[in-house]
Amino acid sequence: MATGCGIGTGDSAEDPGVDVAALQTGNYRTTPRTPEELRTPATIDIQESLRLGEYVPLIMETSPKLVFSRVKYQKKMFTRVDPPNIVDNFSTVAPGFVAGWETIGQRREDELHGRSVDLTVMQFTTSEHAAAAVKALADGIWHSRYPPVGTLPIPGYADAQGQARQYGAISAAAARDEFVLWTYIGGGVDIPPNQNELADLAGKVFDAQFERLQDYDPTPENELAELPVDRDGLLGYALPASDGVAEAVLSANTALHLLQRPDLTKRAFEDAQVDLVVFGETEFYRAGDDRAADRLHAYFMTQLDSEYRTVDDPPGMPDAHCVENPDTTGSLKCLFTVGRYAAIVAGTQIQELHQKASAQYTLLDLAP
Structure with missing residues (x-):
């Protein structure tokens, strides 16, 4: 070469x-x-998201076989002016959002050909805003174009909002302090899909992420505009x-x-x-x-x-x-x-x- x-x-x-x-x-x-x-406004707005991204483990660290990421048409950094699109009118239904980061891991290049995990990490101004956001996200998904078909528990997260989705997929949201985690896990090619197994995986992904966030020190709100x-x-x-x-x-x-x-x-x-x-x-x-x-x-x-x-x-x-x-x-x-x-x-x-x-x-x- x-x-x-x-x-x-x-x-x-x-x-x-x-x-x-x-x-x-x-x-x-x-x-x-x-x-x-x-x-510029664009470079200043993303700095807290970049800081947050330093404390987001790759999905392959939890699931070593999920070595592909999905980069085309995917946003990885979220800001107040460009929040996640998990639900419609995100900023209205989930006030207090500060910064977010998305990571994706999948078994194969095409997410439809194997297991895939999409994790969005969100920081809010207060723990109260974070807890309210979990409920708002769950409710918004129930009223979305593709609503869940049922609920399911997430092991280790009694207060999480777990939802069984169409075609064997699941989604789940959980809050700890001022942070919210939301994940969508595709059903893959398992026949029949085992959504309880996916719920276990969601719990492991949450465990790894919340542990990493213990080392993250959020920037005070009045200092965000001064970040280098x-x-x-x-x-x-x-x-x-x-x-x-x-x-x-x-x-x-x-x-x-x-x-x-x-x-x-x-x-x-x-x-x-x-x-x-x-x-x-x-x-x-x-x-x-x-x-x-x-x-x-x-x-x-x-x-x-x-x-x-x-x-x-x-x-x-x-x-x-x-x-x-x-x-x-x-x-x-x-x-x-x-x-x-x-x-x-x-x-x-x-x-x-x-x-x-x-x-x-x-x-x-x-x-x-």
Whole structure:
């Protein structure tokens, strides 16, 4: 497997293959943003959710066979302005919501082909708000388009709201202090489905999550707007996102929730000594050194679906790898490395992709 650019950050002149000054970046920004520019409503709003996400275990930690995650069309971070959509009018029926995080684990890539667990962790301003939210969620689901077919107990959680759903699935909600957990567990392919077994699994998922939350210290409400939005100044080197799109710097463990194969990626992160990940208009990963970034780049190449085909690389970036699924609109991607950073850039048409990749390369060439 060919590796990425593999140059030393800030030393691109030593690599005759890349002349950063000659890259065709179009109208995309190529100078780092200032800390003031990074403090947008979108980046400020998600910070408590990101803090909460640090204390959410992956589903595979409870159920080792559930190694796939579902990332397409899924939100992982929830805020006051963008709350969970578990029930209609969430903010009205569940007042006091502060932040939330969603994690998903499933047996196979398609959630309909095996067991799947969806867990949403929610923080409220008070324990009273949390307890009321559990009842409101349960009631809202009873009046939803796809209501439950019955109730069921959740072992170890006498005050939980457990519901038997259609096709063998279950859902359950429970509160502890100012936190609410809600889970939906698919029935999988068991015939007949054993919903009591799923209720046992819900209890184990709740146990693991509530235990982890004991180490979480919520930010006081009057300090939420002051939370920092960056780590190690990395976000300034990301290609600016479209207006209103949240950008985030995450720890490696938190970033695993946003990737399709957290089991494989966790091993790749450990091998490459990844400590921070940036998600926004583009995504990039800070590895331990240049060689580690090359190994991580090679891993990401192996994870591309077999349908992807090679397309032209950006002019002046001979070691980049650009691909497209010819059967899927908007599937263009370029993967490359810049020193200790492994980057993935997506686009909808080839010129846009090339310019975005060139601009992100230029920015990362300046990163520490």
